[in-house]
Amino acid sequence: MAKQILSEEGYTILPSLVLKMSQTDMNETTHTEEKIIEKEVLARFNKIELEKRLEEIRPDIIAYQNHEPLLIEIAVTHFVSPNKKNIIRGLGLPAVEIDLSNASHTTTKDELKLLIKSPSKTKWISNPKVINAKKELKSILDEKIRQINTDIYKRRRKVQIPRAAPPPRKTETTPNNLSTQKKEYKNRWFACRSCLENRDSNKYFNGEVVFMVPTKNAPYSLKSITCPNCNYEVMLENF
Structure with a gap:
């Protein structure tokens, strides 16, 4: 009955068709774009053919609008199979399916x-x-x-790779930082004035005039240090 109604009425209302497509970026965020393919429209047909064979298939209806064919399938107990859809798409023809699965033998013609x-x-x-x-x-x-993704990559690099530190400034040797440079040595050497005088006045003197002390035991803040040979207090500021 549905095929006959369409043939008698000569028109139907075609639904809109919107195509949506999505992709994800590097952050797994989904982005969607859409395009309207068809708007809902009342389609009037100047010619309708019922169950006419077309290549490998026999559509329920072939309706012509301005001589352009539109295949119409009526689904009551069975819907269009995937194989038939592929054949229709392979033919490059537009097609719609009308779902009448809720209709029954009690459904009136007007309904x-x-x-x-x-x-x-x-x-x-x-x-x-x-x-x-x-x-x-x-x-x-x-x-x-x-x-x-380009913006994401740039932001990630900016976060993950810190800016290179500037090269260290060179320290010039001045009286104010001379002591700092001396602290780099492991040992310090001192000359004992008392031992020096004994050596000059006593030809039998066998002691050492100069002695060494590790820097950790003779820091530069020290004012004097005891000579290990004669126990003379050597004043460091005089050295």
């Missing part, structure tokens, strides 16, 4: 008319415009994700 003309009961199963729309959306998304 059936309302179901047939309801956009919510009709869906697109093939539309050649989708092919180019997919390419367009993919191109838009690819460029969008490329720019986003």
Whole structure:
């Protein structure tokens, strides 16, 4: 009955068709773009053919709008199989499927008319415009994700790689920092004035005039140190 109603009425309401495509960036954030392929529209047909064989298939209805064919399948107990969808898409033809699975033998003709003309009961199963729309959306998304990933990469590098530290400044030798340079030596050498005088006056003197002390035992803050040979207190500021 549904096929006959469509043939008699000569029109139906085609639903809108919106294509959406998504991609994720480096941060696993999903970005979506969409494109309207078809708007909901009342389609009037100037010719309708019922169950006419077309290549390998026999559509329920072939409706012509301005001599352009539209395949219409009526789903009552069975919906269009994936194989049939692939054949229709391979032919490059637009096609819709009207879901009348809720109709029964008690459904009146007027009720059936309302179901047939309801956009919510009709869906697109093939539309050649989708092919180019997919390419367009993919191109838009690819460029969008490329720019986003570039920004993410730059931000990550800025966080992970610290700015190089400036080279250390050279320290010039001045009286104020001379003691700092001396602290780099492990040992300090001292000359004992008392031992020096004994050596000059006593030819039998066998002691050492100069002696060494580790820097840790003779820090530069020390004012004097005891000579290990004669126990004379050597004043460091005189050395």
